[in-house]
Amino acid sequence: MDEPALIRSAQKGDIDAFNRLVLAYQHQVYNLAYRIMGEEASAADATQEAFISAYNHLKSFRGGSFKSWLLRIVTNACYDDLRKRKRRPATSLEELASEENGEGEFELPSTADGPETIVQRREMAAVLQEGITTLPDDQRIVLVLSDVQGMSYEEIAEITNSNLGTVKSRLSRARGKLREYLQSHGELLPAQYRLEGDEV
Amino acid sequence: MARQNDHNRVEELISAYLDKRVSAEEKDFFERHIASCADCRAQLETTRSMVAALKAMPAVKAPRSFVLPREMAKVPKRSFLSLYPALRLATIVAAMAFVVLFAGDLLINQAGGNNALQSIPAAAPAPVVMQAPAAMPQAAATQEPAAAEAYSAAATAPAEPPAPAAAAGAAAKVSATAVMTEAPMAALIAPTATPETTTVANAADQTQMALSATPEPTEPMLGQQMEATEQPAISNVVEATPAPTIEPLRVVEIALLVLAVVLGIATIIVRRKQA
Numbered sequence A: 001m002d003e004p005a006l007i008r009s010a011q012k013g014d015i016d017a018f019n020r021l022v023l024a025y026q027h028q029v030y031n032l033a034y035r036i037m038g039e040e041a042s043a044a045d046a047t048q049e050a051f052i053s054a055y056n057h058l059k060s061f062r063g064g065s066f067k068s069w070l071l072r073i074v075t076n077a078c079y080d081d082l083r084k085r086k087r088r089p090a091t092s093l094e095e096l097a098s099e100e101n102g103e104g105e106f107e108l109p110s111t112a113d114g115p116e117t118i119v120q121r122r123e124m125a126a127v128l129q130e131g132i133t134t135l136p137d138d139q140r141i142v143l144v145l146s147d148v149q150g151m152s153y154e155e156i157a158e159i160t161n162s163n164l165g166t167v168k169s170r171l172s173r174a175r176g177k178l179r180e181y182l183q184s185h186g187e188l189l190p191a192q193y194r195l196e197g198d199e200v
Numbered sequence B: 001m002a003r004q005n006d007h008n009r010v011e012e013l014i015s016a017y018l019d020k021r022v023s024a025e026e027k028d029f030f031e032r033h034i035a036s037c038a039d040c041r042a043q044l045e046t047t048r049s050m051v052a053a054l055k056a057m058p059a060v061k062a063p064r065s066f067v068l069p070r071e072m073a074k075v076p077k078r079s080f081l082s083l084y085p086a087l088r089l090a091t092i093v094a095a096m097a098f099v100v101l102f103a104g105d106l107l108i109n110q111a112g113g114n115n116a117l118q119s120i121p122a123a124a125p126a127p128v129v130m131q132a133p134a135a136m137p138q139a140a141a142t143q144e145p146a147a148a149e150a151y152s153a154a155a156t157a158p159a160e161p162p163a164p165a166a167a168a169g170a171a172a173k174v175s176a177t178a179v180m181t182e183a184p185m186a187a188l189i190a191p192t193a194t195p196e197t198t199t200v201a202n203a204a205d206q207t208q209m210a211l212s213a214t215p216e217p218t219e220p221m222l223g224q225q226m227e228a229t230e231q232p233a234i235s236n237v238v239e240a241t242p243a244p245t246i247e248p249l250r251v252v253e254i255a256l257l258v259l260a261v262v263l264g265i266a267t268i269i270v271r272r273k274q275a
Helices: A002-013 A015-037 A040-056 A066-087 A093-101 A113-134 A139-150 A153-161 A164-184 A191-195 B003-019 B024-036 B037-057 B072-083 B085-119 B125-141 B143-159 B162-192 B195-211 B218-230 B233-241 B242-272
Strands: none
Touching: A002 A015, A015 A040, A015 A113, A040 A066, A093 B003, A113 A139, A113 B233, A113 B242, A139 A153, A139 A164, A139 B037, A139 B242, A153 A164, A164 A191, A164 B003, A164 B037, B003 B037, B024 B037, B024 B085, B024 B143, B125 B218, B233 B242
Protein backbone atom coordinates (compact mmCIF):
# COMPACT_ATOMS: atom_id res chain seq x y z
CA MET A 1 0.00 0.00 0.00
CA ASP A 2 1.29 3.44 -0.82
CA GLU A 3 1.53 6.23 1.72
CA PRO A 4 -1.62 8.19 0.79
CA ALA A 5 -3.66 4.98 0.97
CA LEU A 6 -2.16 4.14 4.37
CA ILE A 7 -2.94 7.63 5.60
CA ARG A 8 -6.53 7.36 4.38
CA SER A 9 -6.99 4.00 6.11
CA ALA A 10 -5.39 5.35 9.28
CA GLN A 11 -7.68 8.36 9.18
CA LYS A 12 -10.62 5.96 9.25
CA GLY A 13 -9.22 4.47 12.46
CA ASP A 14 -7.17 1.59 11.01
CA ILE A 15 -4.40 1.41 13.58
CA ASP A 16 -2.47 -1.22 11.62
CA ALA A 17 -2.20 1.17 8.69
CA PHE A 18 -1.06 3.89 11.07
CA ASN A 19 1.53 1.58 12.60
CA ARG A 20 2.99 0.93 9.17
CA LEU A 21 3.52 4.67 8.91
CA VAL A 22 5.06 4.64 12.39
CA LEU A 23 7.50 1.94 11.31
CA ALA A 24 8.39 3.92 8.20
CA TYR A 25 9.12 7.16 10.07
CA GLN A 26 9.99 6.31 13.65
CA HIS A 27 13.77 6.45 13.14
CA GLN A 28 13.61 9.88 11.52
CA VAL A 29 11.23 11.15 14.17
CA TYR A 30 13.31 9.71 16.99
CA ASN A 31 16.55 11.08 15.50
CA LEU A 32 15.14 14.57 15.36
CA ALA A 33 13.88 14.29 18.93
CA TYR A 34 17.21 12.88 20.09
CA ARG A 35 19.23 15.71 18.54
CA ILE A 36 16.93 18.36 19.98
CA MET A 37 16.61 16.83 23.44
CA GLY A 38 20.17 15.55 23.66
CA GLU A 39 19.33 12.34 25.49
CA GLU A 40 17.53 9.10 24.98
CA ALA A 41 14.71 9.00 27.53
CA SER A 42 13.33 12.45 26.70
CA ALA A 43 13.69 11.74 23.00
CA ALA A 44 11.76 8.47 23.33
CA ASP A 45 9.04 10.21 25.35
CA ALA A 46 8.73 12.99 22.78
CA THR A 47 8.63 10.45 19.96
CA GLN A 48 5.90 8.41 21.60
CA GLU A 49 3.91 11.53 22.44
CA ALA A 50 4.27 12.67 18.85
CA PHE A 51 2.93 9.43 17.38
CA ILE A 52 0.00 9.34 19.79
CA SER A 53 -0.77 12.95 19.01
CA ALA A 54 -0.43 12.29 15.28
CA TYR A 55 -2.85 9.38 15.52
CA ASN A 56 -5.36 11.39 17.51
CA HIS A 57 -5.15 14.35 15.15
CA LEU A 58 -4.84 12.43 11.92
CA LYS A 59 -8.05 13.95 10.63
CA SER A 60 -6.41 17.38 10.69
CA PHE A 61 -3.77 16.19 8.20
CA ARG A 62 -4.89 17.55 4.84
CA GLY A 63 -2.36 16.37 2.32
CA GLY A 64 1.11 17.75 1.74
CA SER A 65 4.19 16.09 3.16
CA PHE A 66 3.30 13.57 5.83
CA LYS A 67 6.92 13.53 6.96
CA SER A 68 6.93 17.31 7.49
CA TRP A 69 3.66 17.00 9.35
CA LEU A 70 5.10 14.31 11.65
CA LEU A 71 8.32 16.22 12.18
CA ARG A 72 6.36 19.31 13.07
CA ILE A 73 4.44 17.34 15.69
CA VAL A 74 7.58 15.87 17.23
CA THR A 75 9.26 19.28 17.15
CA ASN A 76 6.36 20.72 19.09
CA ALA A 77 6.48 17.81 21.53
CA CYS A 78 10.19 18.50 22.10
CA TYR A 79 9.55 22.20 22.46
CA ASP A 80 6.90 21.54 25.10
CA ASP A 81 9.20 19.17 26.98
CA LEU A 82 12.03 21.68 26.92
CA ARG A 83 9.77 24.35 28.35
CA LYS A 84 8.50 21.98 31.04
CA ARG A 85 12.04 21.04 31.87
CA LYS A 86 12.94 24.69 32.24
CA ARG A 87 10.14 25.14 34.76
CA ARG A 88 11.57 22.38 36.96
CA PRO A 89 15.25 22.13 36.03
CA ALA A 90 16.40 20.70 39.36
CA THR A 91 15.95 17.09 38.29
CA SER A 92 18.13 14.93 36.20
CA LEU A 93 20.11 17.08 33.79
CA GLU A 94 23.50 16.06 35.19
CA GLU A 95 22.58 12.47 35.59
CA LEU A 96 21.20 12.44 32.06
CA ALA A 97 24.41 13.96 30.72
CA SER A 98 26.53 11.25 32.32
CA GLU A 99 24.23 8.60 30.93
CA GLU A 100 24.45 10.03 27.49
CA ASN A 101 28.25 9.98 27.43
CA GLY A 102 28.18 6.32 28.25
CA GLU A 103 26.43 3.77 26.10
CA GLY A 104 23.52 6.04 25.37
CA GLU A 105 24.21 6.54 21.74
CA PHE A 106 23.42 3.68 19.40
CA GLU A 107 25.16 4.40 16.22
CA LEU A 108 24.28 3.03 12.86
CA PRO A 109 27.77 2.53 11.46
CA SER A 110 28.23 3.24 7.82
CA THR A 111 30.08 0.34 6.24
CA ALA A 112 32.09 2.73 4.12
CA ASP A 113 33.87 4.18 7.16
CA GLY A 114 36.89 2.61 8.80
CA PRO A 115 36.93 2.06 12.57
CA GLU A 116 39.08 5.13 13.20
CA THR A 117 36.68 7.38 11.37
CA ILE A 118 33.78 5.92 13.34
CA VAL A 119 35.51 6.65 16.65
CA GLN A 120 36.38 10.13 15.45
CA ARG A 121 32.87 10.81 14.32
CA ARG A 122 31.42 9.50 17.54
CA GLU A 123 33.62 11.80 19.62
CA MET A 124 32.86 14.70 17.36
CA ALA A 125 29.14 13.94 17.53
CA ALA A 126 29.25 13.88 21.34
CA VAL A 127 30.89 17.31 21.45
CA LEU A 128 28.49 18.73 18.89
CA GLN A 129 25.53 17.32 20.78
CA GLU A 130 26.73 18.98 23.98
CA GLY A 131 27.08 22.22 22.09
CA ILE A 132 23.61 21.92 20.58
CA THR A 133 22.02 21.50 24.00
CA THR A 134 23.54 24.82 25.13
CA LEU A 135 21.61 26.70 22.43
CA PRO A 136 18.31 28.45 23.13
CA ASP A 137 15.32 26.30 22.19
CA ASP A 138 14.33 28.20 19.05
CA GLN A 139 17.84 28.22 17.67
CA ARG A 140 18.49 24.64 18.66
CA ILE A 141 15.45 23.38 16.80
CA VAL A 142 16.28 25.29 13.63
CA LEU A 143 19.90 24.17 13.70
CA VAL A 144 18.98 20.51 14.14
CA LEU A 145 16.35 20.67 11.40
CA SER A 146 18.74 22.37 9.00
CA ASP A 147 22.17 20.96 9.67
CA VAL A 148 21.49 17.56 11.21
CA GLN A 149 18.31 16.71 9.32
CA GLY A 150 19.29 18.55 6.13
CA MET A 151 16.01 20.39 5.63
CA SER A 152 15.47 23.45 3.50
CA TYR A 153 14.55 26.85 4.95
CA GLU A 154 11.09 26.43 3.51
CA GLU A 155 10.52 23.09 5.23
CA ILE A 156 11.84 24.49 8.51
CA ALA A 157 9.59 27.52 8.25
CA GLU A 158 6.64 25.18 7.78
CA ILE A 159 7.61 22.89 10.65
CA THR A 160 8.35 25.69 13.12
CA ASN A 161 5.41 27.75 11.92
CA SER A 162 7.57 30.77 11.18
CA ASN A 163 8.82 32.66 8.12
CA LEU A 164 12.00 32.36 6.05
CA GLY A 165 13.54 35.48 7.56
CA THR A 166 13.13 34.08 11.07
CA VAL A 167 14.59 30.73 10.04
CA LYS A 168 17.57 32.45 8.41
CA SER A 169 18.39 34.65 11.38
CA ARG A 170 17.88 31.90 13.97
CA LEU A 171 20.10 29.55 12.02
CA SER A 172 22.77 32.23 11.66
CA ARG A 173 22.79 32.92 15.39
CA ALA A 174 22.72 29.19 16.24
CA ARG A 175 25.68 28.45 13.99
CA GLY A 176 27.62 31.39 15.38
CA LYS A 177 27.02 30.28 18.97
CA LEU A 178 27.80 26.65 18.31
CA ARG A 179 31.02 27.62 16.56
CA GLU A 180 31.99 29.74 19.57
CA TYR A 181 31.16 26.84 21.87
CA LEU A 182 33.43 24.52 19.91
CA GLN A 183 36.20 27.08 19.82
CA SER A 184 35.94 27.86 23.51
CA HIS A 185 36.16 24.15 24.28
CA GLY A 186 39.34 23.97 22.23
CA GLU A 187 37.65 21.62 19.86
CA LEU A 188 39.60 21.46 16.68
CA LEU A 189 37.49 20.16 13.90
CA PRO A 190 39.08 17.16 12.23
CA ALA A 191 40.80 17.87 8.95
CA GLN A 192 38.31 15.76 6.99
CA TYR A 193 35.52 18.19 7.78
CA ARG A 194 37.60 21.12 6.65
CA LEU A 195 38.26 19.40 3.34
CA GLU A 196 34.61 18.66 2.75
CA GLY A 197 32.18 21.08 1.21
CA ASP A 198 34.57 23.19 -0.80
CA GLU A 199 31.97 23.58 -3.46
CA VAL A 200 30.20 26.73 -2.21
CA MET B 1 35.38 51.61 12.33
CA ALA B 2 34.08 50.95 8.86
CA ARG B 3 36.26 47.88 8.89
CA GLN B 4 34.63 46.56 12.12
CA ASN B 5 31.18 47.07 10.66
CA ASP B 6 32.27 45.02 7.65
CA HIS B 7 33.41 42.18 9.94
CA ASN B 8 30.07 42.21 11.70
CA ARG B 9 28.18 42.18 8.45
CA VAL B 10 30.29 39.30 7.13
CA GLU B 11 29.77 37.39 10.36
CA GLU B 12 26.02 37.78 9.94
CA LEU B 13 26.21 36.63 6.33
CA ILE B 14 28.33 33.50 6.85
CA SER B 15 25.38 31.22 7.55
CA ALA B 16 23.27 32.48 4.65
CA TYR B 17 26.30 32.49 2.35
CA LEU B 18 26.95 28.81 3.08
CA ASP B 19 23.35 28.06 2.21
CA LYS B 20 23.46 30.27 -0.88
CA ARG B 21 20.73 32.45 0.58
CA VAL B 22 22.43 35.77 -0.11
CA SER B 23 21.53 38.35 -2.70
CA ALA B 24 23.91 39.14 -5.56
CA GLU B 25 24.93 42.35 -3.81
CA GLU B 26 25.54 40.54 -0.47
CA LYS B 27 27.51 37.79 -2.21
CA ASP B 28 29.69 40.35 -3.96
CA PHE B 29 30.38 42.22 -0.73
CA PHE B 30 31.03 39.00 1.20
CA GLU B 31 33.50 37.57 -1.30
CA ARG B 32 35.41 40.82 -1.67
CA HIS B 33 35.78 41.04 2.11
CA ILE B 34 36.81 37.42 2.53
CA ALA B 35 39.46 37.76 -0.13
CA SER B 36 41.23 40.40 1.91
CA CYS B 37 40.40 39.33 5.53
CA ALA B 38 42.08 36.19 6.89
CA ASP B 39 40.07 36.24 10.16
CA CYS B 40 36.72 36.26 8.45
CA ARG B 41 37.89 33.62 6.01
CA ALA B 42 38.90 31.41 8.94
CA GLN B 43 35.48 31.89 10.53
CA LEU B 44 33.80 30.97 7.28
CA GLU B 45 35.87 27.81 6.99
CA THR B 46 35.29 26.81 10.61
CA THR B 47 31.56 27.29 10.18
CA ARG B 48 31.62 25.31 6.99
CA SER B 49 33.45 22.46 8.72
CA MET B 50 31.04 22.59 11.62
CA VAL B 51 28.02 22.37 9.36
CA ALA B 52 29.63 19.45 7.55
CA ALA B 53 30.28 17.77 10.91
CA LEU B 54 26.67 18.30 11.94
CA LYS B 55 25.47 16.71 8.72
CA ALA B 56 27.81 13.81 9.36
CA MET B 57 26.45 13.18 12.85
CA PRO B 58 25.57 9.50 12.93
CA ALA B 59 21.95 8.50 12.88
CA VAL B 60 20.88 7.07 16.20
CA LYS B 61 18.83 3.96 16.42
CA ALA B 62 15.49 4.25 18.16
CA PRO B 63 15.77 2.35 21.48
CA ARG B 64 12.41 0.70 20.88
CA SER B 65 9.50 0.60 18.49
CA PHE B 66 6.92 3.34 18.79
CA VAL B 67 4.14 1.30 17.21
CA LEU B 68 0.87 2.08 18.97
CA PRO B 69 -0.88 -0.73 20.85
CA ARG B 70 -4.06 -2.08 19.30
CA GLU B 71 -6.15 -0.79 22.22
CA MET B 72 -5.28 2.71 21.06
CA ALA B 73 -7.59 2.14 18.11
CA LYS B 74 -10.48 2.92 20.41
CA VAL B 75 -9.13 6.32 21.31
CA PRO B 76 -11.01 8.32 18.66
CA LYS B 77 -14.25 6.67 19.80
CA ARG B 78 -13.49 7.13 23.48
CA SER B 79 -15.79 10.11 23.88
CA PHE B 80 -18.74 7.99 22.76
CA LEU B 81 -17.83 4.82 24.60
CA SER B 82 -16.98 6.63 27.81
CA LEU B 83 -20.72 7.33 28.00
CA TYR B 84 -21.32 3.69 28.89
CA PRO B 85 -20.63 3.86 32.67
CA ALA B 86 -22.54 7.14 32.92
CA LEU B 87 -25.47 5.70 30.97
CA ARG B 88 -25.52 2.56 33.06
CA LEU B 89 -25.50 4.60 36.26
CA ALA B 90 -28.24 6.90 34.96
CA THR B 91 -30.37 3.90 34.03
CA ILE B 92 -29.98 2.40 37.48
CA VAL B 93 -30.73 5.70 39.19
CA ALA B 94 -33.81 6.33 37.05
CA ALA B 95 -35.09 2.78 37.56
CA MET B 96 -34.51 2.93 41.30
CA ALA B 97 -36.15 6.33 41.56
CA PHE B 98 -39.14 4.94 39.70
CA VAL B 99 -39.39 1.84 41.88
CA VAL B 100 -39.04 3.84 45.12
CA LEU B 101 -41.58 6.41 44.02
CA PHE B 102 -44.02 3.82 42.74
CA ALA B 103 -43.67 1.60 45.83
CA GLY B 104 -44.01 4.64 48.05
CA ASP B 105 -47.10 5.71 46.19
CA LEU B 106 -48.61 2.24 46.52
CA LEU B 107 -47.74 2.01 50.22
CA ILE B 108 -49.24 5.39 50.95
CA ASN B 109 -52.38 4.50 49.04
CA GLN B 110 -52.66 1.20 50.88
CA ALA B 111 -51.90 2.78 54.25
CA GLY B 112 -54.52 5.38 53.43
CA GLY B 113 -57.06 2.64 52.81
CA ASN B 114 -56.14 0.94 56.10
CA ASN B 115 -56.39 4.19 57.99
CA ALA B 116 -59.81 4.79 56.59
CA LEU B 117 -60.85 1.32 57.70
CA GLN B 118 -59.33 1.82 61.13
CA SER B 119 -60.91 5.20 61.64
CA ILE B 120 -64.28 3.65 60.84
CA PRO B 121 -64.86 0.62 63.09
CA ALA B 122 -67.70 -0.85 61.06
CA ALA B 123 -67.03 -3.21 58.15
CA ALA B 124 -69.62 -1.44 56.11
CA PRO B 125 -67.54 1.38 54.62
CA ALA B 126 -65.36 -1.05 52.70
CA PRO B 127 -67.90 -1.66 49.96
CA VAL B 128 -68.43 2.05 49.59
CA VAL B 129 -64.72 2.64 49.09
CA MET B 130 -64.43 -0.30 46.75
CA GLN B 131 -67.54 0.41 44.77
CA ALA B 132 -66.79 3.96 44.02
CA PRO B 133 -63.61 3.31 41.96
CA ALA B 134 -65.41 0.53 40.14
CA ALA B 135 -67.96 3.02 38.97
CA MET B 136 -65.28 5.39 37.87
CA PRO B 137 -64.16 3.84 34.55
CA GLN B 138 -67.56 4.77 33.22
CA ALA B 139 -67.22 8.12 34.83
CA ALA B 140 -64.08 8.66 32.81
CA ALA B 141 -66.03 8.55 29.59
CA THR B 142 -69.04 10.41 30.84
CA GLN B 143 -68.10 12.21 33.95
CA GLU B 144 -71.25 14.05 34.74
CA PRO B 145 -73.72 11.17 35.03
CA ALA B 146 -71.24 9.02 36.95
CA ALA B 147 -70.56 11.82 39.36
CA ALA B 148 -74.23 12.35 39.79
CA GLU B 149 -74.56 8.63 40.46
CA ALA B 150 -71.84 8.84 43.09
CA TYR B 151 -73.66 11.62 44.79
CA SER B 152 -76.98 9.98 44.61
CA ALA B 153 -75.27 7.03 46.27
CA ALA B 154 -73.93 9.39 48.87
CA ALA B 155 -77.32 10.94 49.24
CA THR B 156 -78.89 7.55 49.93
CA ALA B 157 -76.18 6.76 52.43
CA PRO B 158 -78.01 8.23 55.44
CA ALA B 159 -80.56 5.43 55.08
CA GLU B 160 -77.79 2.95 55.77
CA PRO B 161 -75.82 2.62 59.06
CA PRO B 162 -74.18 5.87 60.16
CA ALA B 163 -70.57 4.79 59.57
CA PRO B 164 -70.64 4.80 55.73
CA ALA B 165 -72.58 7.98 55.89
CA ALA B 166 -69.68 9.54 57.73
CA ALA B 167 -67.28 8.50 54.99
CA ALA B 168 -69.52 9.67 52.21
CA GLY B 169 -70.28 12.79 54.14
CA ALA B 170 -66.61 13.55 54.46
CA ALA B 171 -66.27 13.19 50.73
CA ALA B 172 -69.10 15.57 50.26
CA LYS B 173 -67.49 18.01 52.64
CA VAL B 174 -64.31 18.02 50.58
CA SER B 175 -66.33 18.58 47.47
CA ALA B 176 -68.36 21.32 49.03
CA THR B 177 -65.35 23.36 50.08
CA ALA B 178 -63.77 22.75 46.69
CA VAL B 179 -66.85 24.03 44.97
CA MET B 180 -66.63 27.26 46.90
CA THR B 181 -63.11 28.08 45.81
CA GLU B 182 -62.10 26.18 42.70
CA ALA B 183 -65.25 25.35 40.86
CA PRO B 184 -64.76 27.43 37.69
CA MET B 185 -61.18 26.44 37.12
CA ALA B 186 -61.75 22.78 37.86
CA ALA B 187 -64.63 22.73 35.46
CA LEU B 188 -62.20 23.83 32.78
CA ILE B 189 -59.58 21.27 33.73
CA ALA B 190 -61.86 18.28 34.05
CA PRO B 191 -62.57 17.65 30.33
CA THR B 192 -58.86 17.55 29.49
CA ALA B 193 -58.20 14.61 31.79
CA THR B 194 -57.50 11.35 29.94
CA PRO B 195 -59.63 8.30 30.79
CA GLU B 196 -56.77 6.36 32.40
CA THR B 197 -55.51 9.16 34.55
CA THR B 198 -58.93 10.15 35.73
CA THR B 199 -59.67 6.60 36.71
CA VAL B 200 -56.45 6.30 38.66
CA ALA B 201 -56.89 9.74 40.10
CA ASN B 202 -60.42 8.95 41.13
CA ALA B 203 -59.36 5.80 42.91
CA ALA B 204 -56.77 7.80 44.74
CA ASP B 205 -59.25 10.58 45.42
CA GLN B 206 -61.54 8.18 47.02
CA THR B 207 -58.93 6.94 49.46
CA GLN B 208 -57.67 10.41 50.12
CA MET B 209 -61.11 11.61 50.88
CA ALA B 210 -61.55 8.66 53.18
CA LEU B 211 -58.28 9.66 54.83
CA SER B 212 -59.37 13.17 55.35
CA ALA B 213 -62.56 11.99 56.95
CA THR B 214 -62.87 13.36 60.43
CA PRO B 215 -65.50 12.32 62.86
CA GLU B 216 -67.69 15.37 62.56
CA PRO B 217 -71.39 15.56 63.05
CA THR B 218 -73.13 14.04 60.07
CA GLU B 219 -76.11 16.29 59.94
CA PRO B 220 -74.63 19.48 58.55
CA MET B 221 -72.83 17.38 55.99
CA LEU B 222 -75.97 15.76 54.86
CA GLY B 223 -77.29 19.18 54.14
CA GLN B 224 -74.30 19.83 51.97
CA GLN B 225 -74.84 16.56 50.20
CA MET B 226 -78.31 17.58 49.32
CA GLU B 227 -76.92 20.73 47.87
CA ALA B 228 -74.54 18.73 45.75
CA THR B 229 -77.24 16.55 44.33
CA GLU B 230 -79.37 19.55 43.61
CA GLN B 231 -76.63 20.98 41.45
CA PRO B 232 -75.57 18.20 39.03
CA ALA B 233 -73.59 20.67 36.91
CA ILE B 234 -71.22 21.30 39.77
CA SER B 235 -70.98 17.69 40.81
CA ASN B 236 -68.50 16.81 38.06
CA VAL B 237 -66.16 19.24 39.71
CA VAL B 238 -66.08 16.98 42.71
CA GLU B 239 -63.77 14.36 41.22
CA ALA B 240 -61.97 16.75 38.96
CA THR B 241 -60.80 19.08 41.68
CA PRO B 242 -58.56 16.69 43.61
CA ALA B 243 -57.11 15.36 40.34
CA PRO B 244 -54.56 18.16 39.74
CA THR B 245 -53.06 17.55 43.18
CA ILE B 246 -52.36 13.90 42.32
CA GLU B 247 -51.45 14.06 38.65
CA PRO B 248 -47.92 15.50 38.99
CA LEU B 249 -46.91 12.38 40.89
CA ARG B 250 -48.28 10.19 38.09
CA VAL B 251 -46.53 12.27 35.49
CA VAL B 252 -43.24 11.97 37.36
CA GLU B 253 -43.72 8.21 37.67
CA ILE B 254 -44.46 7.78 34.00
CA ALA B 255 -41.60 10.11 33.02
CA LEU B 256 -39.21 8.15 35.20
CA LEU B 257 -40.34 4.87 33.71
CA VAL B 258 -39.91 6.19 30.17
CA LEU B 259 -36.52 7.68 31.10
CA ALA B 260 -35.34 4.40 32.63
CA VAL B 261 -36.42 2.45 29.53
CA VAL B 262 -34.80 4.93 27.09
CA LEU B 263 -31.59 5.01 29.11
CA GLY B 264 -31.58 1.24 29.29
CA ILE B 265 -31.88 0.95 25.53
CA ALA B 266 -29.13 3.54 25.02
CA THR B 267 -26.91 1.64 27.44
CA ILE B 268 -27.42 -1.61 25.57
CA ILE B 269 -26.67 0.08 22.23
CA VAL B 270 -23.46 1.62 23.54
CA ARG B 271 -22.42 -1.65 25.08
CA ARG B 272 -22.92 -3.50 21.80
CA LYS B 273 -20.88 -0.90 19.91
CA GLN B 274 -18.17 -1.24 22.48
CA ALA B 275 -17.91 -4.99 22.04
